Amino acid sequence: MAMRIVNIIGMGAVILMLCSAGTVTAGEQKYKRTVDRYTMPDVVLTDQNNRKVPLKDLIQSKTPLVVNLIFGSCTKICPILSAEYANLQDKLGGDPRKVHLVSITIDPENDTPKVMKEYLKRYHAQPGWDFLTGSRQDIDSVLKAFNAYIPNKISHYPLTLIRSPEDGTWIRLFGLLSSAEFIDECRKMGIQ
Amino acid sequence: MRKLLKFIAVPVTLAFVVLFSAALPMVQSASAEPPRSAQEQVKAGEQIYRNGILPSGQPMQAFVKGDVPVSGTAFSCASCHLRSGIGSVEGGVVTPPTNGELLFKPVQVYYKGTEQKFFPFPPRRAAYDEKSLAEAIRDGKNPDGVVLNDVMPRYQLGNEDMNILVSYLKTLSSQLPPGVTDSSIQFATVIAEDVPVDVRDAMLEPLQRYVDNKNSQAEFYKSPRGNRSRLMVEKMFTSKELSTRKLGLSQWVLKGSPETWRSQLEEYYRKEPVFALLGGVVNSEWQIIHRFSEENKIPCLMPQTDLPVISDTDWYTLYSSKGYYQEGEAAARYLNSRQDISPARPIVQIVRESREGKELSAGFTDTWRDLERREIVTVNLKGNETITNSFIERLLAEKKPAAVILWDGPDIKGALTFIAADKQKPELVFVSSRYLGKQILAVPEQARDITYVTYPYSFAQKVINSAMGKIAVEDESKFIINAKDFSVRDRVQNARLNSNSISQLVTMALMEMRGNYFRDYFLDVIGMAPDQTSPLFGRLSFGPGQRYASKGCYIVQITKGAEPEIVRKSPWVIN
Numbered sequence: 195m196a197m198r199i200v201n202i203i204g205m206g207a208v209i210l211m212l213c214s215a216g217t218v219t220a221g222e223q224k225y226k227r228t229v230d231r232y233t234m235p236d237v238v239l240t241d242q243n244n245r246k247v248p249l250k251d252l253i254q255s256k257t258p259l260v261v262n263l264i265f266g267s268c269t270k271i272c273p274i275l276s277a278e279y280a281n282l283q284d285k286l287g288g289d290p291r292k293v294h295l296v297s298i299t300i301d302p303e304n305d306t307p308k309v310m311k312e313y314l315k316r317y318h319a320q321p322g323w324d325f326l327t328g329s330r331q332d333i334d335s336v337l338k339a340f341n342a343y344i345p346n347k348i349s350h351y352p353l354t355l356i357r358s359p360e361d362g363t364w365i366r367l368f369g370l371l372s373s374a375e376f377i378d379e380c381r382k383m384g385i386q
Numbered sequence: 387m388r389k390l391l392k393f394i395a396v397p398v399t400l401a402f403v404v405l406f407s408a409a410l411p412m413v414q415s416a417s418a419e420p421p422r423s424a425q426e427q428v429k430a431g432e433q434i435y436r437n438g439i440l441p442s443g444q445p446m447q448a449f450v451k452g453d454v455p456v457s458g459t460a461f462s463c464a465s466c467h468l469r470s471g472i473g474s475v476e477g478g479v480v481t482p483p484t485n486g487e488l489l490f491k492p493v494q495v496y497y498k499g500t501e502q503k504f505f506p507f508p509p510r511r512a513a514y515d516e517k518s519l520a521e522a523i524r525d526g527k528n529p530d531g532v533v534l535n536d537v538m539p540r541y542q543l544g545n546e547d548m549n550i551l552v553s554y555l556k557t558l559s560s561q562l563p564p565g566v567t568d569s570s571i572q573f574a575t576v577i578a579e580d581v582p583v584d585v586r587d588a589m590l591e592p593l594q595r596y597v598d599n600k601n602s603q604a605e606f607y608k609s610p611r612g613n614r615s616r617l618m619v620e621k622m623f624t625s626k627e628l629s630t631r632k633l634g635l636s637q638w639v640l641k642g643s644p645e646t647w648r649s650q651l652e653e654y655y656r657k658e659p660v661f662a663l664l665g666g667v668v669n670s671e672w673q674i675i676h677r678f679s680e681e682n683k684i685p686c687l688m689p690q691t692d693l694p695v696i697s698d699t700d701w702y703t704l705y706s707s708k709g710y711y712q713e714g715e716a717a718a719r720y721l722n723s724r725q726d727i728s729p730a731r732p733i734v735q736i737v738r739e740s741r742e743g744k745e746l747s748a749g750f751t752d753t754w755r756d757l758e759r760r761e762i763v764t765v766n767l768k769g770n771e772t773i774t775n776s777f778i779e780r781l782l783a784e785k786k787p788a789a790v791i792l793w794d795g796p797d798i799k800g801a802l803t804f805i806a807a808d809k810q811k812p813e814l815v816f817v818s819s820r821y822l823g824k825q826i827l828a829v830p831e832q833a834r835d836i837t838y839v840t841y842p843y844s845f846a847q848k849v850i851n852s853a854m855g856k857i858a859v860e861d862e863s864k865f866i867i868n869a870k871d872f873s874v875r876d877r878v879q880n881a882r883l884n885s886n887s888i889s890q891l892v893t894m895a896l897m898e899m900r901g902n903y904f905r906d907y908f909l910d911v912i913g914m915a916p917d918q919t920s921p922l923f924g925r926l927s928f929g930p931g932q933r934y935a936s937k938g939c940y941i942v943q944i945t946k947g948a949e950p951e952i953v954r955k956s957p958w959v960i961n
């Protein structure tokens with residue numbers, strides 16, 4: 195039995211060493227914050243209502259934009275990111291003019307509009323939170339534009355991006371945030 | 387109940403963490419209900435663990451990351467600890483086991499065979515008892531008082547609900563299942579006796595080769611030098627537990643009519659329990675074997691069938707794709723994406739009354755309905771009914787359809803010729819490449835400009851360099867290929883390629899399981915596996931709870947002329 199545990203540890207340790215998201219201890223800031231600029235590809239994605247969404251229109255909107263990269267059957271990181279979105283919507287009183295929350299799937303084959311719609315329902319999403327999918331090629335191009343490309347959904351990591359409508363810069367939040375931290379980051383971008 | 391671990395790098399290799407924290411108010415639940423039987427108790431615990439639903443019917447409530455409220459419907463114990471309770475690693479977060487076998491024993495940390503008695507972090511911990519386990523679930527502290535990672539939710543569970551959950555955890559993955567011993571893991575493959583020999587052999591050979599290779603590797607190291615060689619093999623295998631076990635592969639041959647198959651399966655299983663079923667092939671639907679697997683909780687990995695059971699909730703059978711159903715889905719999505727097709731004109735579906743026709747039609751109809759499109763007109767064809775010119779003339783004159791979905795095969799030359807020659811001809815006609823089989827290139831010349839073929843296989847591949855060397859991956863930049871380079875798929879070829887993929891998946895899964903040979907964990911591990919490349923489908927991609935590995939389908943057209951080309955009209959994923 196003990197040997198089995200050691201093996202588990204060994205496996206975890208190796209994965210840890212390959213994964214830059216893991217080295218955090220309790221009490222300190224657990225996420226990494228940077229300010230970046232990204233050039234988005236000219237692609238048209240599809241939302242949970244099967245509507246076509248040109249990515250450029252989304253980016254050029256005057257409404258502050260928050261983007262995370264998730265997939266519908268993820269059981270660990272994505273539910274936390276989605277819970278943060280749901281919580282933020284509650285805090286903002288569900289006003290879609292204050293912020294546009296966007297989740298972009300990293301599993302376009304499984305995340306059809308139907309799957310995405312059910313996912314949003316599970317989180318009691320209000321208007322102003324959209325879930326987008328597309329062809330794998332288009333999704334890959336979006337991930338690459340955000341410097342977040344991964345060849346495999348299972349090797350994903352928690353990433354949230356907040357765009358300032360004023361100067362087009364993005365706050366890149368790498369890691370999982372508490373509700374207070376997330377709301378604070380949004381507030382810094384004028385979302386309140 | 388998710389324990390999120392964090393890691394701390396220790397100079398050489400080991401590292402870890404688990405933190406929990408924050409206390410939540412404890413909610414006392416009413417206990418006016420009549421006492422549950424032991425079985426009901428386990429069922430209620432399973433419902434909490436897997437679905438986050440309390441016996442009251444309400445979702446569990448919790449906080450994650452300290453202050454983010456989450457509901458059990460979004461976030462249950464099984465999300466991170468997985469259905470088997472063995473835990474997972476995802477996104478830099480490690481979740482430790484919570485199964486009955488391990489929870490109530492201390493977890494020791496060893497390095498190079500020596501116990502690290504002063505290792506200060508999880509997973510090293512004292513054994514849980516019921517009280518300390520409840521404290522971990524509510525307050526996020528392990529038996530040593532170490533605060534667990536705040537990604538582990540702090541659940542607001544009353545005493546009675548907590549007792550139910552803890553009772554369930556005691557039973558969870560607490561004993562190795564039938565088919566697994568200290569020295570063996572037994573598999574079987576199900577084959578109907580009327581399956582053509584070449585198909586059977588193509589399905590079987592890669593599986594048998596995998597089992598033989600694995601067993602011969604272990605045998606190879608059993609030299610007179612005994613232990614030393616054994617140590618060698620243990621170091622070479624990434625899973626030493628696997629090196630000490632021999633794999634077995636039985637053939638469960640089903641005879642006679644399908645109505646008798648279930649009892650034959652039960653009899654095979656009674657005589658020789660197996661850990662899982664690998665591959666398998668029959669000439670009809672897989673449903674009987676599917677139900678057998680589901681009800682006996684026996685995993686079944688990628689049977690060679692294009693007629694799987696379509697279910698969002700069944701757990702034990704993993705299919706390579708949804709087969710015919712998936713082609714129907716793709717046709718509906720493609721048609722929906724064509725903005726140039728008038729929504730005012732009806733869609734006519736001509737469906738052969740066969741299992742293939744039925745599944746194609748179901749895939750199309752279900753998806754069309756989900757897309758909230760108007761009703762379609764469905765015309766059924768009897769098993770041996772021939773499509774005549776007058777039948778087509780009448781149908782087109784009466785309905786004036788924008789598109790005809792022709793779920794028939796393999797010989798549809800006549801029907802396509804009639805449709806193409808009709809003055810009321812539709813803008814598009816859909817046919818299925820699986821149903822056409824080798825007749826896919828026999829689409830008549832005059833019908834090619836309106837005929838769209840659902841093609842659920844890899845279209846073109848390119849070789850790229852990867853960390854594992856050169857691999858072939860789907861080339862989505864390619865839209866046109868010469869017909870002579872086009873892969874006309876057949877059952878023998880598909881069976882061989884499918885079994886090759888099974889061998890790869892089983893190799894990975896058994897290594898990854900590291901002795902935790904629980905059936906649910908086998909499925910959990912495959913659900914967490916990286917995507918596999920596939921010469922047949924381009925990519926095989928499971929995911930947590932996903933049960934169909936290949937989910938896309940192209941729409942292609944065949945150009946006119948003596949040297950036709952195949953033109954891809956859609957991406958693999960159509961929205």
